[in-house]
Amino acid sequence: MRDGAAPAHHDTGGTQAVARALSLLSLVGRGGAQGLGLGQLAAASSLARPTVRRLLLALGAARMVEQDRATRRYHLGPEAYLLASFAAERHGILHHACEGMVRLARETGDTVLLTVPQDDHTLCLERIEGDFPVRTHALMRGDRKPAGVGAGALAILAALPVPEADALLARVAPLVGDLMPALAEDLARARAHGHALNPGRIVPGSWGLGVAIPWPDGRPAGALSVAAIENRMTPARQADLVAALHREAEAIAARLAELDPQRRKA
Template sequence: MAGRPVEPVDRRTPAGALQTVDRALLVLLAFERTRPDWGVTEIAAEFGWDTSVAQRLLSTLAGRGFLVSDPATRRYRIGPAALRLGRLWERSGSLELLAEPVLQELRAATGDTVLFCLPDSFHMRCVAAVEGEEGPLRYYPLVGELYPAHAGATSKSFYAFLPDEQRHRLFRGRPMARFTERTVTDPDQLEREFRTVRAQGYAWTVGEYDAGIGTVAMPVFLGSEPYGSLSLGAAKERFPEGPEDRLEV
């Protein structure tokens, strides 16, 4: 398991590719949660292009709805057409197909139940799963299950890496249910645990959501931003030395 962000996007236009199309895609990939808007001169400087080239690219993308422009600031943000494609991809089943080989490999190496989850409001939603060698951890399907944001490694491995302001908005002033005697419901204690997760790069919990279940999880990054979580779960007796051996897989 690896919780590192993926390598930066290669900005070189591949052989045989259309340079203009490739540049337009690079512009779209420049927008992130930590950098939600760009100006023309900033894009030009970022990629080493003439300002006129950056202007034409941004205007064209805005004309097709992939970007929107603020007339007052002349800065650009992601538009509805890009969001629509993202939603279509999530609903197409492509994500599950991409995750399946990774989940199967981890299950073969550990024997644990393996989950791939994405954020869904104040939960993590399981979108792909492979049952462990001891059978299902629950009596109903894992795919589609919602895991609360404050309980268990599956959720903590993702929410720990959100920007501080966004995470505080989610957890401060919100009632949090207690599922077992180990469930953490105090926001200050949660924040301390999130700091630990960020420092070590993974989350490890025992019995926070399901009594007797140990879970180790790592964030999945898209670029430099947290996108989901990948977790291994089993009866706590299968983790006699804690999560360390799973981290070496």
């Protein structure tokens, strides 16, 4: 062993502890506003409760997580929020999408949603409502759905390479159930038309149109969608909404392209 080199087993143990702590931090973050209890975190991480408790204490000391005194559930802490705010301009698609979403909601009067991919699911990052008095509530901020379920999720799925998207759809088939045949038809239509349409598949009468937001290499960073009641989704109005969605998605994509030159197309 070289002078000053640490024993290999020490490095392995330290790396494992860091990896476990970061995994727990990610789980806490994905717990949403309701937070997660110790037992839930232990089950999700496949770690023993004492190990999870010890790691959470360390994360708590660093202000990365905090425990609600009333519910005993864990949430992201103030230091995690601070670090996320520093990263928002480079990595936060919401940071770059908000202006366009507000503009769309104001122009259309309908609900505008931002959806991002998350493993075999999609997550609704933001929901901005227009001033039309009758709204659809099929998708709310923080909702997590299987891939392809909803206009934004379908737009993301359609933007993936066909073999990858088909494999993803096969994996979520048990979660989608009887919706699967219709979803496969909607996916084929989205690929052909360049935008996704959800004609009330999840909630009857609640329609949505979605357009993917691409990274420079073509992979979907997320999707913008407009949700409205069925009688506001006439064919003529759909064309106007799709044009507006493409306009804002392209503007967001241009801002994302400036963040990481290495992802630009050659």
